[in-house]
Each structure stands twice: as structure tokens, then as C-alpha cells.
Amino acid sequence: MAFLKMEGVSKFFPGVIANKNVSLEVDQGEILALLGENGAGKTTLMNILYGLYSADEGEIYINDKKVFFSSPRKAIKAGIGMVHQHFMLVQTLTVLQNIILGLKPKGYPFIDYKKITNQIKLLSNKYGLAIDVYKRISELSVGEQQRVEILKSLYREAKLLIFDEPTAVLTPQETDEFFDILQKLKEEGHAIIIITHRMSEIMQVSDRVTILRDGKNVVSLKTNETNPHELSLYMIGRELKDDTTKNDVKTKGELLLSIKNVTLKEKSETKLNHINLNIHRGEIIGIAGVDGNGQNELANIIAGIRKCDDGEIVFSGESINKRTVLERFNRGIAYVPDDRHKDGLVMDLDVSHNLMMRSYKKEPFSKHLVLNRQSIIKMADNAIKTYSIKTPNTTTDVKLLSGGNQQKVILARELYENPELIVVSQPTRGLDIGATENVRMLLSEMRNSNKSVLLISADLEEVLILSDQIAVMFGGQIVGIMNNDENLDMQKLGALMGGHLDQPSDVQEQGILMGSHLKEVSKQG
Amino acid sequence: MIKNHAKIKNNMLNILVIISIVLIVATLLVMAANKSPIKAYQAFLFGIFGTLNGFVEIFVKSTPLIFAGLGIAVAFKSGFFNIGAEGQLYMGAIGAAATSIFLTGVPGPLRLILSIIVAFVFGGLWALIPGILKVKFNISEIITTIMFNYIAINITALVVRGVLKEPGEYLPQSPMIEKAARLPELLPPTRLHAGFLIALLMVFFMWFIMHKTTIGYELHVVGLNKNAAKCTGISVMKNIIISAFLSGGLAGLAGMGEVLGIQFRLLDGISGGNGYTAILVALLGFNHPIGVLVSAIGFAALQVGSNTMQRQLGIPASIILIILGLVVLLILAKDMFFKERKITINTVKEGGE
Numbered sequence: 001m002a003f004l005k006m007e008g009v010s011k012f013f014p015g016v017i018a019n020k021n022v023s024l025e026v027d028q029g030e031i032l033a034l035l036g037e038n039g040a041g042k043t044t045l046m047n048i049l050y051g052l053y054s055a056d057e058g059e060i061y062i063n064d065k066k067v068f069f070s071s072p073r074k075a076i077k078a079g080i081g082m083v084h085q086h087f088m089l090v091q092t093l094t095v096l097q098n099i100i101l102g103l104k105p106k107g108y109p110f111i112d113y114k115k116i117t118n119q120i121k122l123l124s125n126k127y128g129l130a131i132d133v134y135k136r137i138s139e140l141s142v143g144e145q146q147r148v149e150i151l152k153s154l155y156r157e158a159k160l161l162i163f164d165e166p167t168a169v170l171t172p173q174e175t176d177e178f179f180d181i182l183q184k185l186k187e188e189g190h191a192i193i194i195i196t197h198r199m200s201e202i203m204q205v206s207d208r209v210t211i212l213r214d215g216k217n218v219v220s221l222k223t224n225e226t227n228p229h230e231l232s233l234y235m236i237g238r239e240l241k242d243d244t245t246k247n248d249v250k251t252k253g254e255l256l257l258s259i260k261n262v263t264l265k266e267k268s269e270t271k272l273n274h275i276n277l278n279i280h281r282g283e284i285i286g287i288a289g290v291d292g293n294g295q296n297e298l299a300n301i302i303a304g305i306r307k308c309d310d311g312e313i314v315f316s317g318e319s320i321n322k323r324t325v326l327e328r329f330n331r332g333i334a335y336v337p338d339d340r341h342k343d344g345l346v347m348d349l350d351v352s353h354n355l356m357m358r359s360y361k362k363e364p365f366s367k368h369l370v371l372n373r374q375s376i377i378k379m380a381d382n383a384i385k386t387y388s389i390k391t392p393n394t395t396t397d398v399k400l401l402s403g404g405n406q407q408k409v410i411l412a413r414e415l416y417e418n419p420e421l422i423v424v425s426q427p428t429r430g431l432d433i434g435a436t437e438n439v440r441m442l443l444s445e446m447r448n449s450n451k452s453v454l455l456i457s458a459d460l461e462e463v464l465i466l467s468d469q470i471a472v473m474f475g476g477q478i479v480g481i482m483n484n485d486e487n488l489d490m491q492k493l494g495a496l497m498g499g500h501l502d503q504p505s506d507v508q509e510q511g512i513l514m515g516s517h518l519k520e521v522s523k524q525g
Numbered sequence: 526m527i528k529n530h531a532k533i534k535n536n537m538l539n540i541l542v543i544i545s546i547v548l549i550v551a552t553l554l555v556m557a558a559n560k561s562p563i564k565a566y567q568a569f570l571f572g573i574f575g576t577l578n579g580f581v582e583i584f585v586k587s588t589p590l591i592f593a594g595l596g597i598a599v600a601f602k603s604g605f606f607n608i609g610a611e612g613q614l615y616m617g618a619i620g621a622a623a624t625s626i627f628l629t630g631v632p633g634p635l636r637l638i639l640s641i642i643v644a645f646v647f648g649g650l651w652a653l654i655p656g657i658l659k660v661k662f663n664i665s666e667i668i669t670t671i672m673f674n675y676i677a678i679n680i681t682a683l684v685v686r687g688v689l690k691e692p693g694e695y696l697p698q699s700p701m702i703e704k705a706a707r708l709p710e711l712l713p714p715t716r717l718h719a720g721f722l723i724a725l726l727m728v729f730f731m732w733f734i735m736h737k738t739t740i741g742y743e744l745h746v747v748g749l750n751k752n753a754a755k756c757t758g759i760s761v762m763k764n765i766i767i768s769a770f771l772s773g774g775l776a777g778l779a780g781m782g783e784v785l786g787i788q789f790r791l792l793d794g795i796s797g798g799n800g801y802t803a804i805l806v807a808l809l810g811f812n813h814p815i816g817v818l819v820s821a822i823g824f825a826a827l828q829v830g831s832n833t834m835q836r837q838l839g840i841p842a843s844i845i846l847i848i849l850g851l852v853v854l855l856i857l858a859k860d861m862f863f864k865e866r867k868i869t870i871n872t873v874k875e876g877g878e
Contacts, residue, residue: 305755324758324760326759328758329757335756337756343753343755343756344753345753346746346750347750348749349745349746353742357746357757357759358757360739360742366739371738371739
């Protein structure tokens with residue numbers, strides 16, 4: 001008798017089948033991994049379970065009792081807790097306030113904070129979720145925020161916990177700590193569903209795997225009876241190509257971009273602290289680090305969106321400190337921002353109008369301020385072919401395209417004028433495996449044709465796969481630069497990402513563990 | 526910029542629903558005024574189609590709405606929420622009046638052209654100040670443009686009692702502008718004047734600018750996503766300044782038309798709220814120049830019809846204000862409805878992850 005059973009669940013959206021006849025079950029004291037590409041229907045399925053959507057077909061049973069959740073409130077009441085990929089926390093409130101948010105504890109509106117604090121402390125001791133309940137969320141690290149989310153669910157007496165891509169934003173050390181917490185939850189008899197597409201994690205923590213593809217159940221397997229290769233075959237239904245190889249030519253090209261002692265301050269906060277970085281032709285420099293340690297600011301000062309307060313940026317032998325975004329682009333610096341929707345695209349404009357954003361001022365696209373629609377459409381048609389962008393036509397709004405195709409639109413636009421250097425931030429975030437492969441291949445091609453790439457990614461796997469050199473950012477500083485070859489010291493890399501600059505001994509041990517599993521990952525590609 | 530057919534069809538359906546609701550409410554209102562709805566509608570239609578004078582009056586009344594509506598539309602398109610068309614209209618009116626009254630040495634037609642240019646510049650500069658305040662100091666243009674309305678209206682009140690006052694007269698108004706410097710009449714004895722033609726010209730001009738040039742493209746991008754504009758090197762500052770100046774200039778032309786085509790002098794309160802009505806005109810016209818033209822003529826027709834209703838049956842023309850309020854409410858409600866549908870489409874796309 002499983003704790004949760006979903007049987008034959010289907011969900012149809014106009015024109016899209018999100019789930020078709022999906023079944024899964026998870027028992028108490030069991031960790032189920034839900035695996036699938038983007039668009040495979042994982043999130044929809046979990047949203048149905050959490051009461052955000054209602055299923056068009058199929059049944060949900062909890063402890064063999066048929067249930068129907070019309071809202072998350074009802075799902076929570078039935079013992080279901082969800083930790084979203086983007087945390088649902090109020091930044092300006094304290095941990096305590098966030099945990100009881102929306103509840104009416106006994107005595108409401110006069111709340112016995114002391115009692116609640118004790119209850120939370122009991123919970124956090126039991127599960128090893130150390131946290132200061134009086135701190136504001138904005139003061140917490142990402143890993144700590146995740147703990148708050150877990151505590152929030154536990155406080156609501158969740159018996160089933162759903163984690164959506166829980167490790168996407170964690171450092172390797174935080175990831176290990178998170179896995180420890182998962183084990184504790186499991187031992188205490190919770191049922192756990194974890195949504196992920198990282199093979200290594202599935203192998204490491206889950207008991208069973210259920211794989212979805214195109215909204216349908218493919219298979220359910222016991223983790224110890226399968227292997228990553230088999231899982232990825234089930235997930236994508238074909239073999240993966242391994243095209244992203246590192247640069248074999250070990251000699252560096254000439255120096256292309258040189259960042260000298262650059263500092264950026266914002267509202268008296270130092271965002272970039274004396275950054276020094278050189279990028280040569282024919283190399284990919286990967287910036288590793290946890291999100292929010294100055295990577296975005298670094299990309300911005302190179303692209304010219306923000307101007308540095310101190311220091312100098314030299315591109316092809318010319319100081320470009322005073323150059324505008326457009327002037328830098330015309331000199332050969334292209335930029336792919338991390339947030340496609342916010343910074344990369346105009347969602348309400350069509351494909352052609354997004355593709356022309358960089359080049360509309362140049363002939364043949366315009367002359368004496370007047371646009372030449374015909375040549376724009378021609379360019380757009382070409383881009384769609386060259387980058388195999390899946391869109392009905394050039395006049396479809398980009399918001400109607402999938403994430404991967406939106407990213408291709410940005411890349412097509414940025415690569416149109418053959419830049420010398422492309423700064424890419426989280427280039428494959430939210431993309432499925434096929435699209436990810438595609439994007440990584442484009443970046444490799446850039447390098448192989450003697451151009452340069454600055455790759456910023458919170459996904460360490462990606463940095464390891466693509467980069468020739470890895471620079472680690474922490475707290476607005478570059479805390480280390482190392483060659484990405486067989487001598488790469490993984491424990492040092494992990495420690496630097498976590499801000500452990502002096503490497504105390506316990507961190508080293510953790511680093512060894514983490515290092516070994518990441519090495520394996522980087523080889524699998 | 527490009528709409529698909531389903532969207533247009535949906536829009537049409539929405540407009541039909543809105544018209545039906547408006548008709549029902551209007552009927553109830555007329556009945557509340559204790560008049561016969563049938564007679565009221567007869568009078569309404571007679572006002573619009575019954576006489577040449579009445580019919581032409583629609584185009585007379587639509588002229589300032591087209592100018593100011595175009596101005597607001599271009600501002601809204603680029604994300605500059607200009608609520609100050611009324612004030613910019615007054616500044617344009619002052620500019621036109623001052624030019625044609627003070628430059629008596631300049632021959633009539635040349636003086637007319639100068640007046641038009643000065644009106645545009647006056648209106649444009651009046652909107653430029655809030656524009657600069659927004660881009661330099663991040664001060665909300667919604668607040669500043671509204672405040673600038675009061676200032677402009679009261680500057681007008683000041684000058685018609687001061688430097689521009691008709692000598693030896695009691696009323697707060699400027700002297701008459703001589704015939705040679707006025708906008709030519711088009712269809713005497715009706716009040717239709719060349720301002721309407723200029724307005725049509727501006728509709729075409731703005732359509733061309735917004736949809737066929739790099740200027741319009743930049744304005745669109747800045748209006749839809751300032752971050753993406755910054756990241757691709759499109760200057761947000763420059764474009765907001767351009768849109769503010771264009772917007773105010775067009776509103777200034779509305780004031781010019783009233784001075785040189787209708788009143789032939791500057792008066793206290795010469796606009797009577799056209800600058801505010803123009804906001805509705807722009808909203809109803811989806812901020813598209815052609816849409817503005819159509820909705821401005823529609824609004825003008827409503828005004829003309831309801832005025833006749835008032836004259837013939839004594840039904841207060843203020844009913845039309847209620848109707849206008851209702852129309853705006855319904856249009857906004859429709860937008861909300863649209864937004865909701867958009868969200869569902871998005872969740873479908875992203876929900877599959």
C-alpha cells in the first residue's frame with residue numbers, strides 16, 4: 001500500500017497534451033525521482049498533485065483513499081508539501097514569519113511566538129535543519145532559504161514532500177548537506193518526490209525512478225537496477241551525441257579582452273571587487289560560482305550595460321571603458337543575458353523584430369531611418385533555417401516559442417555580425433537536453449573558429465564540460481583561476497565556490513567526496 | 526506590432542459586446558431622465574446625420590482629439606505615461622496665439638506656418654520637462670504631467686489677463702487673430718477648417734514613424750521591455766525624451782487648431798478637457814494611429830449626437846460622460862480578460878516542464 005498513488009492522470013491544455021495517462025506511486029520512507037526533459041510534463045503533474053491544476057482524467061489516492069484537491073490549501077491539509085524551484089518566501093519577513101505565513105495559529109491574532117519558535121526548533125533539530133528563526137530571508141544564503149521552505153512544509157505536517165529541481169541553485173557543499181537532510185526525512189518516514197534531470201543525483205539519492213517523456217509514463221525503475229546511460233535513453237528516447245569536446249590545441253591565441261582591476265559599486269555595496277581577467281582568442285573561460293556573486297555584474301560591465309567605477313577594460317588593444325553597449329557590439333562583443341524573458345527578448349514582439357534588435361540601424365535593414373521590411377524578413381528566415389528555430393513563421397510572437405527556441409533567437413541575433421567575443425550567462429538554463437546540446441555546440445564552434453567565449457553558469461557541470469579555464473567568483477571577487485585539464489583540483493574548486501578561501505580541513509574532506517562525483521559527471525558529458 | 530486574425534476577431538466580438546452593454550445602459554439612463562429612449566435615439570441620430578452642419582461638426586470636434594490622441598498614443602507606446610496632454614494643449618494654444626498676435630509684421634500664411642511650429646515646440650517642451658525629470662531623477666511622469674496641466678491652465682489664465690489681453694476689453698481673452706493668419710475654412714458656413722487635414726496628415730505621419738522607421742521600432746522596444754533595450758544598446762533615455770517631445774508637440778497642435786481654426790483667439794479654458802478625453806481616445810484606439818483616428822471620430826460623434834439630444838429633448842448631455850466612463854471601464858475590463866488568457870497560454874508553454 002503506497003502512501004500516494006496517481007493513476008491514469010491526464011491533463012490537456014488547448015493544443016497541448018501535458019500529461020497523458022500518467023501513473024506513479026511513492027511510499028513512506030521512499031525517495032522517488034521524477035525524471036524527464038523540459039516539457040515532459042513533470043511540473044504539470046506535480047502541480048496537479050499540489051492542487052494548482054485539476055486533472056482532466058485519472059485519480060489520486062492517498063493511503064488508498066481517493067482525494068481531489070481543488071487548491072493547494074487542500075493539498076497541504078492532506079499532508080503534501082512542495083518546495084518550488086523558485087522559493088516562495090517573503091524576503092523582508094523573518095524565517096519565523098515566513099513559516100507561519102497564511103496560518104492562523106492558536107490564539108490568532110495574538111500569536112504565541114515563543115511556543116512556535118520552540119516547535120520550529122524541535123523540527124529543525126530532528127531533521128538537522130539548523131536555522132536562526134529571527135533572521136530575515138534576505139540575509140540567508142540560498143541553501144538556508146531552501147531549509148526554510150522545508151521547515152515550512154514540515155511545520156504544516158507534510159508527509160509527502162515534493163522538490164522541484166532542488167539542487168539547481170546550490171553549491172556542491174550545500175547539495176551534499178541537502179542530501180543529508182533528504183536521508184533524515186526518509187528515515188523519519190516521509191515520502192519524497194524529487195524532480196530533477198541530473199543523473200548523478202538520481203543515482204545517489206533516489207530509491208526509484210519514474211521517467212516521463214512527452215507527457216507519458218515511459219517506465220518506473222528501481223535505482224539500484226539501472227544506470228545513468230539507460231535512464232537517459234528512456235528520457236530522450238535516443239542516444240546523445242557527444243559533440244562538445246574541449247579544445248585540443250593547447251596554445252592560446254592572442255589576448256582579446258583584458259579586465260584590469262575593475263571595481264563596481266552600487267548603493268555603497270561593492271558588487272565587483274578588483275577583478276582581473278584575461279580572455280584569449282580560441283578559448284572558453286568559464287565562470288563558476290553560486291548565483292549572485294557578481295557574475296551578472298561582470299557580464300554587464302563587459303557588455304557595457306553598467307559602467308565600472310574603477311579599473312579598465314581593454315578589448316583588442318583598445319580601452320572600451322567609455323564605449324556604449326552598441327559601440328561595443330559593433331567592435332565584436334556580443335552578450336546573451338541570463339534572463340531571457342526580462343533582458344534578452346521583447347516577449348510581445350515577433351521573431352523578426354527580436355532578431356533585428358542589434359542590427360536594425362545598418363543597411364540593408366534600414367536606410368535613412370526607414371526600415372526595409374523585406375530584407376529583415378529575409379534575414380529572419382535565414383536565421384530560422386541556420387539555427388533551426390522552431391516557429392510557425394517570422395511574425396510569431398517570441399513568447400509563443402519554447403525556451404530553447406527563444407534562446408536560439410537570442411543566439412542568432414548576437415552571432416549575426418560574427419562577434420569576436422560572446423559573453424553568455426546561464427546559456428542553457430531551463431532548456432531541454434536537445435536544446436542544451438545545440439547551444440553548447442554553438443559555443444564550441446565559436447572557440448574552434450578562433451573566437452572567444454566567456455561562459456557564466458551556475459551549472460558546474462556545464463562549466464566543466466565547456467571551459468578551457470575556470471575562474472571562480474565569490475563575493476564579487478575572482479577567488480581563483482585554474483586550467484580545466486586532468487590536473488584540475490576539484491576539492492579546491494568546490495571550496496572556492498563555497499567561499500572557503502583558506503580551505504579548512506573538514507571542507508577538504510567534503511571536497512574530495514564531491515570532487516569525485518563531479519569528475520565522473522564531467523566525463524559523461 | 527503585428528496582430529493575428531484570431532486576435533482581431535476576438536477584438537471585434539468584444540467591441541460588439543461592449544456596444545450592446547452601452548446601449549442598454551444608455552436606454553436605462555434616458556428612462557431615468559424620464560424621457561422616451563426612442564425619441565432620444567432619434568434626436569441623437571438626427572444630430573449626427575440630420576444636417577450637413579451637424580455631420581461636419583463631428584470632424585471639427587474630432588480634430589483636437591486626433592492630435593492629442595496621437596500624442597498620447599506615441600507616449601504610451603514607449604512607456605511614457607503622459608497624462609498631461611491637456612496642459613501641453615494649452616501651451617500649444619499660447620504659442621500659436623502669441624506668434625500670430627505678436628508677429629504682425631510677418632505675412633499671413635507664413636505667420637500661420639510659424640504658429641503651427643511654435644505650438645508644436647511649446648507643447649513639446651512642456652512634455653519634455655517631465656520627460657527629463659523621469660529619465661534623470663526617476664520621478665513619475667504620471668504625477669508630473671498631471672501637475673503640469675494645472676500650471677499650464679493657470680499660465681493661460683494669467684496671460685489672457687496679462688500680456689495677451691485684448692486692449693480695452695473687459696473679458697479675459699486675447700485679441701482676434703486676423704483672417705490671413707488663421708487656418709483656412711474648408712466648407713463654409715460650417716466650422717470645418719484646415720486643422721482637420723493637418724490632423725489626417727499627422728495620422729499618416731505618425732503611422733509611418735511608428736511602423737516604418739527605426740525611430741518607431743526603438744520606441745516600441747523601449748515601451749515593451751526597457752531591460753532588453755538596454756542589453757542590446759537601444760538608449761532608453763533618448764527614446765523617452767523623443768517620445769515625450771513628440772507627444773507634447775502633437776498635443777500642442779490640438780491647442781493650435783482650437784486657437785487658429787475655431788476661436789480665432791486665446792481664451793481662458795479653451796480646451797474644456799480635450800486633453801483628458803484624448804487619453805480615452807488613445808486607449809480605445811489601441812495606441813495605433815489609425816485606431817486613434819477612428820476612436821476620435823467616434824467620440825466626436827457621441828458628443829455631437831448627445832448635444833442635439835440635449836437641445837431637442839432637454840436630456841442632459843452629461844449622460845454622455847457616464848457613457849464615456851462606462852466605455853472606458855469596459856475596455857479596461859476587456860484588457861484584463863485578455864491578460865488572463867495570455868497567462869493561461871504561458872502556463873501551457875511553461876507548465877510542461
